[in-house]
Amino acid sequence: MQADTIITPSTLCVKDLPWQIAWDKDKCTLCGRCTAVCPMLALELAVYRKRVVQPPMGLEKPPENTFESFYGVRQKTTPDNACVGCGMCNLVCPNDAIMPMHTDEADKLRFHNNQGGVPRRRGGRRNDPAGILDRIKFTRISMLTDPALDAGRHKFELTTLLGRVLPPEENLKLQREQGWIPPVREIYPLIIGGMSFGALSPTMWEGLQMGVTYLNEQVGLPVVISTGEGGCPPRLLRSRFLKYVILQIASGYFGWDEIIHALPEMKVDPCAVEIKYGQGAKPGDGGLLMWHKVNKLIAAIRGVPQGVSLPSPPTHQTKYSIEEAVAKMTQSMYMAWGFRVPVYPKISATSTSLAVLNNLARNPIAAGLAIDGEDGGTGAAYNVSMDHMGHPIASNIRDCYLNLVKIGKQNELPLFAGGGIGKRGNLAANAAALIMLGASGVQTGKYVMQAAAGCLGSETDRCNICNIGRCPKGITSQDPRLYRRLDPEKVAQRLVDMFLSFDTELKKIVAPLGRSTSLPIGMSDALGIDDYRVAERLSINYVV
């Protein structure tokens, strides 16, 4: 370094960054693809100077120097351009000449990615790859006292209910009297969690909708998908495929103008309406769609101007109390569809979940409760919310379930768990564990992006730039140059693969437990864990 170089506090070197680029001069053909593809513009063309010492043989001539230059790639060190480890450079390099490597110690970038006083924002999940769900084992195995079932040959009933289920006495009475019985949907217990049109690219959305339709109409799995907060494309609203869609309404009410206007023209009812009060990734904070992604189409669907950030308020502004939120909002949503569509709230897991649950239990029509744990994903949020706010899902769902058991309403108000399911790839095992802890079903979004579209994000902070619209896979971008990378047909196909394999794995779990006639909701006697305190906390078996 030259003595007069100005070093600012945020002047970083490559070593200070979380991801460092290993570039191989000998393999590089200088094609420039890596620099072109890099979403962070982290790579630039570099001219390197090289001194070559040429000592001649013998003593006659003195040694000589020559100075050469060569071309290559250099990694930028400005915080805005720091490599995020996405690996796209590696993907496009014809010669495998480049690869991001994770630093061997805590990086220094973390102290500087708040330039201009704006804290770090990003997408993805909480940066913590561990979790309790993977440690739960299924320990009750049928063998001789009752024959194990055959996951491949026996028939399994694995659907679940979404909707307010009345107690049997009341249901039979209303049937006799031909009274109103709340609508209940029989759906597949793995729900594609709310990822909005806007957060996701049009190709990703299209692919997911196609996949869901195929699963329902060709495979026979009644899979449903939540829209997230961002409305729904007008043609989908007026199509017969709306029945596979859960319309989400959240505090920004984005897209609801369009939905309300489409009401008279809807051919079928949506599967359900989800009122989002909270999200596991950023509890207590509203949705966020950053300006980068608000293009003409998104602006039209959401009914907003182009190119402005869209932060939803942290709470529904018109509601000042839980009773009001539960009663008024649920009721008005029910009313909008003539009491034919189940309406339920989604909250972020919190130590106050039980209070919400109890209010819902007293409300006669609330159709369920979705709880999103701290490991839930998001398209955009403040890093501090993602990494530090929220409640783990396992104990939250367990407490809620056991509370329902106590008041005898465990069949009446279905609980749906979300947040970190399949975080380490074990989707079916995590889902089954939560179901046996008491969830009626699970929601996942991030896993779907990873499995169906090849999302590169990870909990060791790889990529996670979904918020700025430069998703290198075209999953969370509104830039046609990027989202054209994603073929909707292929997304649909991968989604079907994902659900089929999930279904097989779920059967491989429930069959040895001797369960096939119904989804084993609350079958906690099948669960064990090698941590005494966790076992106590979750009321499951302690096994070592």
Add this chain to the structure above:
Amino acid sequence: MCRLFAMTSDEPFSPLVAAKALDVMREGHDGSGVGLLLSDLSGPFEDLKDAPVLSGIFTSKGLKKLDVYMMELGFTTKYKVTIKAPKPSPPGIPQRDVYLIRAYEYPDEWHSYTSERRANELLKVRLDLRAMGQAEQDMIVFSFWPDTIMIKEIGDPLTVVQHLGLDRKELMARVIMAQGRQNTNYAINLYACHPFFIQGIATMTNGENTAFVPIREYLSSRGFPGYTGYQSDSEVFAHILHYSAYKLGLPLEAYKHIITPLSDDEMEDHPNKVFLKQLRQTCRRLIIDGPNCVIGCLPNKALFMVQDRKKLRPGIVGGRPGCWVFSSETCGLDAVLPDRDKSMDFQPMHLDTAIVSSDRQEVHICRQTQSLPQALCA
């Protein structure tokens, strides 16, 4: 696996008949216990049809406690059979002081009770006695109900019946249910022995209910004091039937639709599709799982048999007008009714409920795909 045997006959018969049938099927049980339910009683109990009968095992101390308690409630003894087993007991059978079967006269004020209230009070007395006996194990109470006797004991069924001298005329009955137990738990608790009984409804099972824990949680949270105990995963079968009959007012034909509902495909063409779909949803927590053959008896003395969804356990019904047998295996049936028309034997499959009503004329087969009684779905 356990072995089950039940018989209903115009002619009263002895518990020994059932014990012998279980003995024929001994390969299927390890002689670790036997449970007997006698109903539609003859002999001295014939004239006491309305008097509640208490059945249980007592120590001398327990007996005194019982007398004090019952006297305080205002019950007076009408008739009793006290069985004192000879000493010493054969190997494998514990030594007990008294097996008591006692018919009571209701307290005066009970006569004005509605039948529902009376049933609930009888249940309460049984549960109280059971709780009182828990600490010192001096009272084990199996049933307290008119026209019903229950005896349960550890040991080989035939040996127990002979040792206790149950082949006696006071214990002749027209309906007997018996289970020979295969112990799958280590400690044997008599409260875990089948048949299970609640307010005139009894069931016994050969199987394993893998959905036990959620069902137990559901029943326990119904707010009905009788849904308790659950020393055995099979006890819920009796309680589900009780819930369906007493709380929901559904006939036996609906029982199978609750414990093993039809799938969507099977329901597609069913005349009661709407009703059944609602029933499946609203009673979802009562769906059973695992291999189970259930034999049961209703307050009207009808006997029935149902199988689990996959029909994983054996079970056969056969006989002739006036006498029908429900048995785990054909050899048990052969042992009792060798001369029946075997071509008419019936093995209920995964959709069937086989019912013999108290007139004992025929085996009525009810398939889940058939329409339900009209009154139900109106």
